[in-house]
Amino acid sequence: MRRQEEQQTEAIIxxxxxxxxxxxxxxxxxxxxxxxxxxxxxxxxxxxxxQRSWQFLPQLSAYACLTLWAVRNRDIPAxxxxxxxxxxxxxxxxxxxxxxxxxxxxxxxxYGAPLLDIEIGFLRETPxxxxxxxxMVPWFILLIAIGVEVNFRGFFLGRFxxxxxxxxxxxxRPFVAQALALGLSSLIFAFDPFMVVTFQSLHWIALWxxxxxxxxxxxxxxxxxxxxxxxxxxxxxxxxxxxxLI
Numbered sequence: 001m002r003r004q005e006e007q008q009t010e011a012i013i014x015x016x017x018x019x020x021x022x023x024x025x026x027x028x029x030x031x032x033x034x035x036x037x038x039x040x041x042x043x044x045x046x047x048x049x050x051q052r053s054w055q056f057l058p059q060l061s062a063y064a065c066l067t068l069w070a071v072r073n074r075d076i077p078a079x080x081x082x083x084x085x086x087x088x089x090x091x092x093x094x095x096x097x098x099x100x101x102x103x104x105x106x107x108x109x110x111y112g113a114p115l116l117d118i119e120i121g122f123l124r125e126t127p128x129x130x131x132x133x134x135x136m137v138p139w140f141i142l143l144i145a146i147g148v149e150v151n152f153r154g155f156f157l158g159r160f161x162x163x164x165x166x167x168x169x170x171x172x173r174p175f176v177a178q179a180l181a182l183g184l185s186s187l188i189f190a191f192d193p194f195m196v197v198t199f200q201s202l203h204w205i206a207l208w209x210x211x212x213x214x215x216x217x218x219x220x221x222x223x224x225x226x227x228x229x230x231x232x233x234x235x236x237x238x239x240x241x242x243x244x245l246i
Contacts, residue, residue, distance in 0.1 A: 025079070026072045028163040031156050034062035034188065041193045055193040059151065066155045080154035081223035090224020097225065098232025101212065105205055105233065106240045118201050124246050126198050128238065137235055145231035148189075152210065153217045153226050157185040161218070178218050186210030209233070 037058040041049065048054050070076050077083050113120050123129060128136065164170045164177035189195070190207035199206075213226035 024166070025069075025159070025162050027069050028159045028166075030065035030069050031159040031163060033065045034058045034156065035184075037061045038188055038191060038193065042191075049193065049197070052194075055197055058188075058192060059194070062151050062156065063147075066151065069155070069159065079158060080150060081158070081217060081221045082150075082154070086222045087224055090222045091228050093220075093222075094225040094228025094230075095232055097212070097216065097229035099236070101209065101229065102233035102236030105209075106237050108205065109202060109237070109241060110244065113202065120202070120245070122200060123241060129242065129246055133239070133242065136238060138231065141234045141238065142231045145227050145234065149213065149223060149227045149230055152185055152189045153214055154223050156188065157181055157214050157217060160185060182211065182214045182218060185214055 041054060041057060044054060073079065109120060109123075131140065161178055161181040164181055165174055167177075170177035170180075186207050187210075189210040190203055192206075195206055196203045209230075213229060216225050216229070217223060
C-alpha cells in the first residue's frame with residue numbers, strides 16, 4: 001500500500017514537472033463556453049430542447065473549444081493524461097473500476113429504480129437500443145467513451161482545474177480548486193442535455209460516475225483509466241439491460 005501511494009505521488013509530481021516545463025496554458029478560459037452552452041440549453045423553450053441539434057450544442061461547443069485550446073498549447077497528451085506509457089496501467093485499472101461500477105449500476109437500474117417507482121421501460125426506445133449489438137460492442141461504446149472522457153475529464157475538468165489554480169483565491173488552496181472543478185465537471189456531465197433527454201431520471205447515475213472517473217483522473221493523471229472504466233461499465237449495462245428488457 002505504501003509503495004502504491006509513493007508511485008501515485010511520483011506520477012503526480014512527474015505530471016506537474018512536465019506541465020511546468022512548458023509555458024503556462026493558454027486559453028484555459030475556453031472551458032467556460034460549454035458551461036454557458038449547457039445553461040443556455042435549459043433556458044430554451046420545451047420544443048427547442050426536444051431537438052437533437054440543441055441537445056448536442058454543449059458537447060459540440062466543448063469539442064470546438066478543445067480543438068482551439070490544443071492548437072494554442074503544447075504537450076497536449078501530457079496535459080490530458082494520455083501519454084503512451086500510461087496505456088497498459090490505465091487499461092488494467094480501468095477494467096476493474098468499470099466492472100465494479102457496471103455491476104453496481106446495472107443492479108441499481110434494474111432493481112433499485114423500480115423500487116423508487118422510476119420507470120425504466122423507456123430504455124427500450126433509446127437510440128442505443130436500436131443499434132445492433134455487433135456495432136455497439138465494443139466499437140461504438142469505446143468511441144463514445146474516448147470522446148466523452150477526453151471532453152469531460154481531460155479537457156473540462158483538467159482545464160477548469162488549471163484555470164482555478166491560477167486564481168488568487170485558490171492559488172494556495174489547490175485541493176479546493178480540484179474539488180470545485182471535480183464537482184462542477186460532474187454536474188455538467190450529469191446534466192448534459194442529450195444525457196438528460198435520453199436517460200431521463202437515470203441521468204443522476206452519471207453524477208456518481210463523473211465524481212469517480214474525475215477523482216481517478218485527478219489522482220492519477222491517467223485518462224486511460226476513466227476511458228476504459230467508462231467503456232467497460234457501459235458494455236456491462238448495455239448487454240445486461242438489453243437482454244432483460246428488449
